[in-house]
Amino acid sequence: MKTTTLLASLLVFSLFAACAKTPTRPNADAKTGVAESETYLDASFVEATGDNKVLLRCTGQGMDVAAATLHARKSCLLWVAKKRLTQTPEEKRRLAAKTPELLKQVEKLVAKAGPGGRTRRSGIVNKMRQADGVRVELMTQVDESSLRKLLTEWKVLDNLALPGGRKLRLVLLPSGPGDKHAIKFARAVLFEKLEHLPVEWLDLPAPHADNLKAAKNANADLLIELTSEEREEGESVAFTVTLKVSDLAKGTIGATTSAQGIARYAKQPGARNSALLEPINDAAAKLVPQMRALIRQFAKP
Numbered sequence: 001m002k003t004t005t006l007l008a009s010l011l012v013f014s015l016f017a018a019c020a021k022t023p024t025r026p027n028a029d030a031k032t033g034v035a036e037s038e039t040y041l042d043a044s045f046v047e048a049t050g051d052n053k054v055l056l057r058c059t060g061q062g063m064d065v066a067a068a069t070l071h072a073r074k075s076c077l078l079w080v081a082k083k084r085l086t087q088t089p090e091e092k093r094r095l096a097a098k099t100p101e102l103l104k105q106v107e108k109l110v111a112k113a114g115p116g117g118r119t120r121r122s123g124i125v126n127k128m129r130q131a132d133g134v135r136v137e138l139m140t141q142v143d144e145s146s147l148r149k150l151l152t153e154w155k156v157l158d159n160l161a162l163p164g165g166r167k168l169r170l171v172l173l174p175s176g177p178g179d180k181h182a183i184k185f186a187r188a189v190l191f192e193k194l195e196h197l198p199v200e201w202l203d204l205p206a207p208h209a210d211n212l213k214a215a216k217n218a219n220a221d222l223l224i225e226l227t228s229e230e231r232e233e234g235e236s237v238a239f240t241v242t243l244k245v246s247d248l249a250k251g252t253i254g255a256t257t258s259a260q261g262i263a264r265y266a267k268q269p270g271a272r273n274s275a276l277l278e279p280i281n282d283a284a285a286k287l288v289p290q291m292r293a294l295i296r297q298f299a300k301p
Contacts, residue, residue, distance in 0.1 A: 041075045042058075045285075056079060058138050058140065063132075064134055065134050072138040073138065077106055086156065091157060109142060109146055110141070111140045124136050124138055145196075162295070168222055169221045175225045175227040186241075194291060223245070227241070241276070
């Protein structure tokens with residue numbers, strides 16, 4: 001009887017110890033080399049910050065806030081690599097193979113979490129206790145330019161060079177006279193964001209009665225037209241910016257994107273320019289993946 005009781009006690013103790021153990025790390029996924037416990041959650045684009053970095057809202061989960069925050073930062077990094085930089089199935093396959101190595105670069109490529117708060121635009125904006133730990137929502141910046149360079153060095157991204165080393169000739173023009181002020185901001189932003197692509201800019205004074213005709217006469221390949229719409233809301237001002245890319249040889253729209261800026265107090269010095277620059281940055285950042293896809297078409301024999 002004593003022996004039976006002792007055996008039962010040992011069995012209960014063994015079961016308790018097994019439950020109390022830290023879960024073992026699942027086997028790595030055969031395609032990505034990343035453990036199932038390291039499946040990263042989705043993220044969403046918030047804005048471009050003007051220095052070739054993008055601000056994202058990412059979700060992470062872990063045993064504590066620190067682990068969940070790191071998980072969210074890794075989610076941000078992978079989101080940019082998957083959604084904004086890689087495009088073809090082959091690029092995505094090469095990225096999957098490099099994912100474990102890429103995640104080791106999170107400290108270099110993703111900003112650390114700041115103080116945060118629900119009303120802040122960086123740091124932890126939300127956190128929630130769960131049965132298996134903590135879930136956080138994080139707003140942070142990813143250095144997209146450095147990430148692109150790294151993936152290019154690793155040969156994850158295709159070389160977008162055109163045959164014969166030629167470059168696409170681009171023209172940037174306002175859609176109408178009211179958009180001319182926005183062009184000086186857009187020119188600097190687009191030059192920066194597209195500098196890694198095989199393009200060259202043609203200087204074509206504006207405005208023109210017919211932008212398409214003017215761009216064709218300048219022997220441009222692509223025409224980028226900017227439209228800016230101002231909105232006044234009480235004492236605040238905001239802008240919506242649209243960028244449209246026309247393929248002049250085909251006579252088709254090659255890409256289009258738009259962004260809406262947040263309202264700013266109009267009487268504050270520089271508020272109008274800041275309100276305009278924000279959606280220009282965002283629209284330009286959204287345009288980059290489309291431009292890469294468009295250039296692939298020109299690169300085809």
